Amino acid sequence: DAGVIQSPRHEVTEMGQEVTLRCKPISGHDYLFWYRQTMMRGLELLIYFNNNVPIDDSGMPEDRFSAKMPNASFSTLKIQPSEPRDSAVYFCASSFGDRGVNEQFFGPGTRLTVL
Amino acid sequence: AQTVTQSQPEMSVQEAETVTLSCTYDTSESDYYLFWYKQPPSRQMILVIRQEAYKQQNATENRFSVNFQKAAKSFSLKISDSQLGDAAMYFCAYFDGSNYQLIWGAGTKLIIKP
Numbered sequence: 001d002a003g004v005i006q007s008p009r010h011e012v013t014e015m016g017q018e019v020t021l022r023c024k025p026i027s028g029h030d031y032l033f034w035y036r037q038t039m040m041r042g043l044e045l046l047i048y049f050n051n052n053v054p055i056d057d058s059g060m061p062e063d064r065f066s067a068k069m070p071n072a073s074f075s076t077l078k079i080q081p082s083e084p085r086d087s088a089v090y091f092c093a094s095s096f097g098d099r100g101v102n103e104q105f106f107g108p109g110t111r112l113t114v115l
Numbered sequence: 116a117q118t119v120t121q122s123q124p125e126m127s128v129q130e131a132e133t134v135t136l137s138c139t140y141d142t143s144e145s146d147y148y149l150f151w152y153k154q155p156p157s158r159q160m161i162l163v164i165r166q167e168a169y170k171q172q173n174a175t176e177n178r179f180s181v182n183f184q185k186a187a188k189s190f191s192l193k194i195s196d197s198q199l200g201d202a203a204m205y206f207c208a209y210f211d212g213s214n215y216q217l218i219w220g221a222g223t224k225l226i227i228k229p
Contacts, residue, residue: 031215043206043219056214089158103150104217106160 004107006092012113018080021110023092024073033104034067034077035091043091049075082114117142119209121220128197129228135182136192136223138207144168148210149190150217151181155203163205166190194225202227 005024013019025032033048047057052069060067064083069075079086089111093104118141128134140149151163166174166183173181178198182191194201207220 042221045216048216050215056216091160093160103162103165104160105162109158111158 004092004094004105006090006107006110008110009108010111010113012115013082014115015083016081017114018078019082019086019112019114021077021090021092021112023075023077023107025075025092025094026096026105027073029094029096029105030072031095031104032069032075033091033093033095034075035093037089037091037109038087046077079112082112084114087112087114117144117209117211117218119207119218119220121205121207121223123223124221125224125226127226127228128194130197130199132197133193133195134197134225136194136205136207136225138190138192138220140188140190140207140209140218142188142209144212147212149181149183150208150210151179151190151192152206152208153201153203154206154222155200160206164192197227199227199229201225 007022030051034046036044036046046059047067048055049069065079067077089109091106091109093106095102095104120139122137147168149166153161153163164174164176164179166181173183178195180193204222204224206222208217211218
């Protein structure tokens with residue numbers, strides 16, 4: 001398996017633009033997580049899905065952020081409009097079974113820079 | 116609420132020596148899971164080792180082992196025979212079964228001196 005795939009790896013955009021981050025989880029995994037990593041706040045869970053259904057989005061910073069999982073092999077995290085404080089590395093991770101207690105496999109991350 | 120504390124922002128060790136990274140956590144649960152993840156400069160988060168709280172035996176994976184002290188709520192990572200490739204950020208994480216989320220520590224940057 002290729003592991004968790006994220007695209008793009010790097011994104012540079014201007015304030016006010018819409019940004020869409022993409023994730024393909026490992027085949028067969030039923031949990032998908034979106035994280036944000038910054039120097040100031042460390043790793044933050046934004047939202048997670050179980051069987052394509054959003055379970056907890058309490059970590060989503062504000063209404064500008066939205067996430068979808070239309071099927072078991074694809075998820076998106078959208079920021080509209082983007083702001084400089086959204087600059088961070090965004091990780092997608094997936095795991096399978098047992099309520100998500102198993103190892104989370106991380107993608108390589110997307111480094112987002114908002115100018 | 117559960118919390119995870121890594122009190123060492125940075126550690127350094129000579130190549131081939133042994134180093135221990137500290138992690139403490141706070142929980143009222145009796146059954147839970149603990150993890151150590153490694154994040155090298157490539158940014159990829161990689162699982163190093165996993166411990167189930169109901170198991171008294173400390174987990175071991177090759178050169179990596181943990182010292183799990185349940186009563187003290189301590190979960191330290193020992194790296195033996197340190198190698199240059201071990202240089203990375205190391206994150207301790209606690210699995211919160213009440214909402215199925217990982218609670219992360221702030222991380223420890225490990226530097227390996229050749």
